[in-house]
Amino acid sequence: MPRPQRAAAAKAKSKPIDFPESSEASSSDEAAKTKVVEHKSVQVRETITAKEKPNSSVTVTKLEKTVKTTVKLKPKAGVKRKAGEDNDNDSNSDNEGQKSTIQKKVRASTKKNPPTMIPAVARTVGMKMxxxxxxxxxxxxxxxxxxxxxxxxxxxxxxxxxxxxxxxxxxxxxxxxxxxxxxxxxxxxxxxxxxxxxxxxxxxxxxxxxxxxxxxxxxxxxxxxxxxxxxxxxxxxxxxxxxxxxxxxxxxxxxxxxxxxxxxxxxxxxxxxxxxxxxxxxxxxxxxxxxxxxxxxxxxxxxxxxxxxxxxxxxxxxxxxxxxxxxxxxxxxxxxxxxxxxxxxxxxxxxxxxxxxxxxxxxxxxxxxxxxxxxxxxxxxxxxxxxxxxxxxxxxxxxxxxxxxxxxxxxxxxxxxxxxxxxxxxxGEEERKAAEAAEKKKAIKKAPKPRKKGGKKQSEESWEDGNTEDEAEHSCEH
Incomplete structure (x- = not known):
């Protein structure tokens, strides 16, 4: 097992994972809770079978390898949920009211042992550009x-x-x-x-x-x-x-x-x-x-x-x-x-x-x-x-x-x-055509307006039309 996985497994053994108990989850021994663990760019899915017993088996699947360990499931006391209320720890029941799931992101610390990740796309070796x-x-x-x-x-x-x-x-x-x-x-x-x-x-x-x-x-x-x-x-x-x-x-x-x-x-x-x-x-x-x-x-x-x-x-x-x-x-x-x-x-x-x-x-x-x-x-x-x-x-x-x-x-x-x-x-053809049309329209607005009869100056409104949102653009669209 790679070092990051062994560290994750050891941590799971040493520290209990607490879940709030929902009304649906407590009503069935077969209720399942799922949490997604995000470790750098690799996702790890842990399926935890919740039962009334204090100990339960946890299966951790990562990169097609399975590691088993045991953790304590301690329901938090005094946690109640109103009907229809949504939060990160809610259990959502199916039509039969038999199963519930929990989605939670867990970020593993990389301060001491940052994992060596396999690149999704290999770097080109020897490139001068x-x-x-x-x-x-x-x-x-x-x-x-x-x-x-x-x-x-x-x-x-x-x-x-x-x-x-x-x-x-x-x-x-x-x-x-x-x-x-x-x-x-x-x-x-x-x-x-x-x-x-x-x-x-x-x-x-x-x-x-x-x-x-x-x-x-x-x-x-x-x-x-x-x-x-x-x-x-x-x-x-x-x-x-x-x-x-x-x-x-x-x-x-x-x-x-x-x-x-x-x-x-x-x-x-x-x-x-x-x-x-x-x-x-x-x-x-x-x-x-x-x-x-x-x-x-x-x-x-x-x-x-x-x-x-x-x-x-x-x-x-x-x-x-x-x-x-x-x-x-x-x-x-x-x-x-x-x-x-x-x-x-x-x-x-x-x-x-x-x-x-x-x-x-x-x-x-x-x-x-x-x-x-x-x-x-x-x-x-x-x-x-x-x-x-x-x-x-x-x-x-x-x-x-x-x-x-x-x-x-x-x-x-x-x-x-x-x-x-x-x-x-x-x-990008359609988008370029739209941008060209917008530029032409903007150029027309910015063009000097002919003076009206009587020699009146260009209105303040037309001056404002000649200014564009560019004046307020100060940063790149990243």
Missing amino acids: LVGAHVSMAKGVQNAITNSNNIGGNAFALFLKSQRKWASPDMKESDAVAFREACKESRFDPKRHILPHGSYLINLAQSDKEKAKQAYDCFIDDLKRCERLGIGLYNFHPGSTLGLPRSEALARIAAHLNRAHKETRFVKTVLENMAGQGNIIGANFEDLRDIIADVMDKDRVGVCLDTCHLFAAGHDIRTQASYDTVMANFDRIVGREYLVALHLNDSKAPLGSNRDLHQNIGVGFLGLEAFRVLMNDKKLEGLPMVLETPMKVESTWAEEIKLLESLVGTPGNDPDFLVKAAKLSAK
């Missing part, structure tokens, strides 16, 4: 590594804490140690393969002193968490001018980076290019250039290019020729030496829409050819490439990772590639 996804760190930061392994990722991103709260509980040292050990076991280099994403609340361009302090405190806390975990890169959104002069906003960002670099040892602060909605900074390469120009330690700053953001900001990368033009502009304005990571996302919105709307690879306006071109750019080898595409089931990212890896070395006229690209494009 390091593709992964933004995975969850629920149940412990080290769980992000397991989640990345399960989808076959050779790189990954994660949030180091809640991305929508200013303050979060401090990281436990035991979690930091477990993360570093898990990186070694899974052969991830945390300084090169992992790209944490900063909080959506952070705006280092903020001019208000109190709010600027709040943003910086959240920012520096993230950087210190990175260094405790041994992570060498930290990606964040540059922020918003909030309508104030852009040059002053860029200078404030650089000043915060200089201060942060002095308070930390090695983590590299990575600016992400943006889609350009409202007053958001980073849609053009000049913004990134000007921030970097004012950073004193150039070795501590870099850039992450998001493909959806590039396209939304008007940088067309759909063909080899247009991609080469965009990257040549980046090299000239910013410098390729600053490119340290990528976010791989298709776009739900057309070119130059300034809409930050991520789509699955090949389904959106970018199309599969854009990613074939990118995956064959040898200058990107060794950089973490992170998917932030819509994901309803874990297999989505696993499939997209393999899809992107399959594009390496594939020519644009390959018959299989052309069929695959057409199939993915057809999948």
Whole structure:
């Protein structure tokens, strides 16, 4: 029996499992109670036969292996249930009123002995294009590594804490140690393969002193968490001018980076290019250039290019020729030496829409050819490439990772590639048509209105119609 299963069985022997007694369950010796135990990404189903006797047999089935142990079933005294009342511990009877079930999630601790999980999809060994996804760190930061392994990722991103709260509980040292050990076991280099994403609340361009302090405190806390975990890169959104002069906003960002670099040892602060909605900074390469120009330690700053953001900001990368033009502009304005990571996302919105709307690879306006071109750019080898595409089931990212890896070395006229690209494009055709129609409608609303007779100015109502919800879009749709 693997060590995690033996530990689970030993724990079951040593500690009684308590169940509240329902009226249906107590009425029959044959009543059955079922609980689902979730241990990392593997589910274990335990079927417990409840009888009036204090001891009962428990059968634990995991990965087609069965382990038997004995536990005490102690009904809780004084627990009553009203008819028709629902809660997590309710027993639901069938039409004959003879059986009842209980569904309960139990999370096993992984602090001392994190289980070694078999990946659902094997990582491709020897890949120079390091593709992964933004995975969850629920149940412990080290769980992000397991989640990345399960989808076959050779790189990954994660949030180091809640991305929508200013303050979060401090990281436990035991979690930091477990993360570093898990990186070694899974052969991830945390300084090169992992790209944490900063909080959506952070705006280092903020001019208000109190709010600027709040943003910086959240920012520096993230950087210190990175260094405790041994992570060498930290990606964040540059922020918003909030309508104030852009040059002053860029200078404030650089000043915060200089201060942060002095308070930390090695983590590299990575600016992400943006889609350009409202007053958001980073849609053009000049913004990134000007921030970097004012950073004193150039070795501590870099850039992450998001493909959806590039396209939304008007940088067309759909063909080899247009991609080469965009990257040549980046090299000239910013410098390729600053490119340290990528976010791989298709776009739900057309070119130059300034809409930050991520789509699955090949389904959106970018199309599969854009990613074939990118995956064959040898200058990107060794950089973490992170998917932030819509994901309803874990297999989505696993499939997209393999899809992107399959594009390496594939020519644009390959018959299989052309069929695959057409199939993915057809999948998103209706949604793209709707998005194009919406963009046309929006363009009409934003167009200057002719003056009415008498020379009256454009109404306040029509001015409001010309403004779009883009102004309020500040974060990605992950």
